[in-house]
Amino acid sequence: MSKLKNVVDERLKLRKTEKEKMAERRALMTKEQLAYVKRKDAIEKIWPFFRFLILFGLCFVILYPLIFMISCAFREQVDMNDPTVMWIPRHLTLDVIKETAQAIELDKTLWNTVKLNIGCSLIQVVTTSITGYGFARFKFKGKNIFFGIVILMILVPPQVILLPQYDQFMSLKLINTAWTMYLPAMTANGLRAGLMIFIFIQFFKGLPKELEDAAYLDGCGPFKTFVTIMVPNALSSFLTVFLFSVVWYWNDYYVCNSFFNTNKTLALMIKNISTVLKGALFNDASLQVSTRELVVWTQAACLISIAPMLIMYVFLQKHFTEGIERSGLVG
Template identity: 35%
Template sequence: MNVPRLNRKVKTAAGIASVYFTLLLIGFVFIYPVIYIVSYSFMDTEDLVNPLVRWLPTKLYIGNFSEAARVLDFAPTLMKTLIVTVLPSILQTISASIVGYGFSRFRFPGKKIMLAALLATFIIPPQVTMIPQFLMFRDLKLLETIWAFILPATFTQGIRSAIFVLIFYQFFNMLPRSLEEAAKIDGASTFKIFYRIAVPSATPAYIIAFLFSLVWYWNETTLTALYLGEKWATLPLKLQNFAVTFRRLYPADPYSVVGKNLNEAIVMAGTFLTLIPLLMIYFFTQSWFVESIDRTGITGE
């Protein structure tokens, strides 16, 4: 009598254990590079060549960080990166919300075609439009200025803008209109209704759009290199040229004590420094990222 029940219990326990095992195994794949970066960035030259040291450095050597910070020109570069990512992200979020509201609440001729075009812009890779954009910014003397990022973001053609317009479009579609209609009867202007009623109720969509914009702008390198160039080189871009910059700062000279060789530990310390600002943002806001799709209902057809 008791055997089948016990059997089932054992079965579910085994099931749960295997689920955890699989999740941990897969989770390890994602954590592994992070562990790798952290552990290598603390190794000194002895640890690097010591075959016994595999994961745990024998001591916490922080010299790599000071060298990497010098190569990345850390503090100024961080400031630049923040400006180049935060400003377009804010503008992109605001403009996407205005456009999304427009598509969601009003009837106008050509709306269906425009929505289709909006969807299509997601598929058009930036590489097909970047050369004429580059020439346009060049003619307007906007290359190497932040305007080359601000203008597309303001007109919802920034990095993956289409997704954000769609997020707001879906979100406003889900929102009941009764409050807005009541305000309309009371004689409030359309803009006031948007600003006073729609915007406050869309706070989750705003936060999510901003956070994703931030991450995507931060990680963008192709367009940043092309439009903003050396002058606004962001942390990821500096990391891309890490080896070159290092050799310029520390010319290799086998006989001198000053000359240093670029080793893995310094590169990893540089990578760590590049990642840490975003990781910190993620650490504090992760529930927004992870629950974003539940909160905005973007998967609703």
């Protein structure tokens, strides 16, 4: 404690002397320089206020829909037509959430989504990391051509190849099964696989080569080296890519919409939410109901579908942001 106090005291002393120094320096300054220093001080005093305004406003813009979602999901429908109710619902209820959960068959859908999501992401992280390592650390003929294919995978939107893929899966009788998602993931060709391979290439390039050379000299084969030396060193990067992959699979409705005939995942449920809700609430999916009347249930469904991602984000936020910096995407 006393040590700490000493340090603090010393710091304070230093600061004081700095202040004195500033005063001395000011005495020697010309008028122009003084004006410049004054202007700078003024800006430094005003800027935090403006910064707060800007950030507060923009944060509000981002959080507003989420607050709205939460506010709607826990109120009765009557409150929607009550102009005095803005944020805090007059009739607090969990019924809407329950009804929505029933309508989208939450237990089944959620389990399906999680299975598909975690499974595909895990598999794809493993396969893309192996591919990325191959590109980053080995020289072989035709590497540039192969790398070109990776870049093409990033650039070509999935819409281009979905139809022939559908055809392929059709001939294998795999349509409407989870294999349509698993098979591409197993061969490092799933959702945004190109980008993931690219991130891993950049990341492995950034690791020092001495690590592996030592292992090779000790008689370790390349694959064993990869598993025992590189993977443990790259865990944080693996986690980041995995998290992003989970988010991408969670949010994807386009690809699974083409391969599944039924609303098997949460994203598909949300995509067709008004039809689903009409079917469940009014027993008639083709009924014309205005979106306004469905607001509470729609918002509840949205809340349910993003809640797992939000929770994950709150707890693992650091890995989302720091990983990008470390993965070598930058610099």
